Amino acid sequence: MRIPRAMTLLRTSVMALTWLVFARKTLSAPLDPTLERIWRDWKSTHVKKYLEGEDAFRRAVWEENLQMIEQHNREASVGKHTYWLGMNQFGDLTNEEFNQRLNGFRPHLAGQDGSNVTWLQESATMTVPKQVDWRTKGYVTPVKDQGNCGSCWAFSATGALEGLHFKRTGKLVSLSEQNLIDCSDKQRNYGCEGGNASRAFGYVLANGGINSERSYPYKGKKGECRYNPAQVAAKCTSIENVPKGNERALEQAVAKFGPVSVALDSRSKQFQFYKSGIFYSPWGGDVLNHAMLVVGYITSRKGGKSKDYWILKNSWSQNWGEKGYMRLAKGSNQCGVANGACYPTL
C-alpha cells in the first residue's frame, strides 16, 4: 500500500516531536563518559553528521542500542540464542526510525498481475540437493547498499535478474536498481517509498529489458526515468510465484532456478543489529516489510537437531550481518520468508 505524502509528513513531524520529547528527557540523563571514544570512532567510521543539538539524542539512542546488543550477546554466550548481534551503521536509529527509513516493501495490491504471471506447483517427487549456494557458482554480484532509501524491493529484483541472466549467458552483470526506482511507477512501485520485486519484474517484462548498474548507476533517490533501450543488459518474459508459506516449494525453486526474491518481516531490533549465526524471528512473520534474495540453503542435522537455514543476501552493505548476508532458520517459515517469494524466468 502506498503511504500518502500527507502521512509521510505527519510521520516526520511525529518523529520530530518524539525527538524533542526524548531530547529533553535525555538532556538530564547522564551519558556514559567511558563510551566517549567508541562513540566518536563509530561516528567517524559511519560518516555521521548531526544537526546542532541532535548529538546528545543520537548518543542516547546509540547507548541504548549498544546495551541491548551486549545483553543479547551475553545471553548468546550461554547458549540462549543461536545468533549474535553487533553494532552497525543503524546504531543511532530507534527501531521505529529504522523501520520507516529502510524497509520499503509494499505488499499486495489488488488487480492486474499481467498474463505472464504463473504459480509454481510444489512437486511431490522432485528431489533437491541438501545444499545449494549460488554464490559459489558465480550467480551472485557483491553485496550492495541501498543507503537511506526504501528501495530493498529493487535490490531484491536485480539480484534475481542477475542470477537469471548468468544462468542464460554465463555472464555476471550487475543490474540497475535506479532504473527500477525511476521507471516502474506504472507498475505501482514508489521508488524510495517502497515497491515489490514481482512488480519490478513486471516492469522489466513490459519494458523489454533493464539497463546495467554501470550504465544507469545508483543514486538512492528517485529521479527522471533515463532508461536507454539501446543498452538492454537483461530481460525476463514471465514471473513465477511460490505458493504462500510453502518452504518446500521455495526450496525447489531455489534448487531448480537460482536466486529467488523474497519478502519478509524485518521489523525487530534483533534484525536491525543481526551480526552472525542462525537467525530466529522474535515473532511470526505476519507483516512483510522488507525484500531480500535467497541465494541458497543448507539442510543438515546435528545431534538429532535440525540445523537447516536459508542463505539470504541483503542490501545494507557488508557492515550488516555476515558480510551482508543472513543465515535464517529454515523449516518454520521464520520472518514469513516463504510468504511472498517470486522469481523471473526467460
Ligand SMILES: *[C@@H]1O[C@H](CO)[C@@H](O)[C@H](O)[C@H]1NC(C)=O
Ligand atoms: C509472455 O510469455 C510468452 C511466452 O513465454 C512470451 O513469448 C511473451 O513475449 C511474453 N510477454 C511479454 C510481454 O514479454
Ligand SMILES: *[C@@H]1O[C@H](CO)[C@@H](O)[C@H](O)[C@H]1NC(C)=O
Ligand atoms: C507483489 O505485487 C503483486 C502484484 O501487485 C502481488 O500479486 C503480490 O502478492 C505482491 N507480493 C506480496 C508478497 O505481497
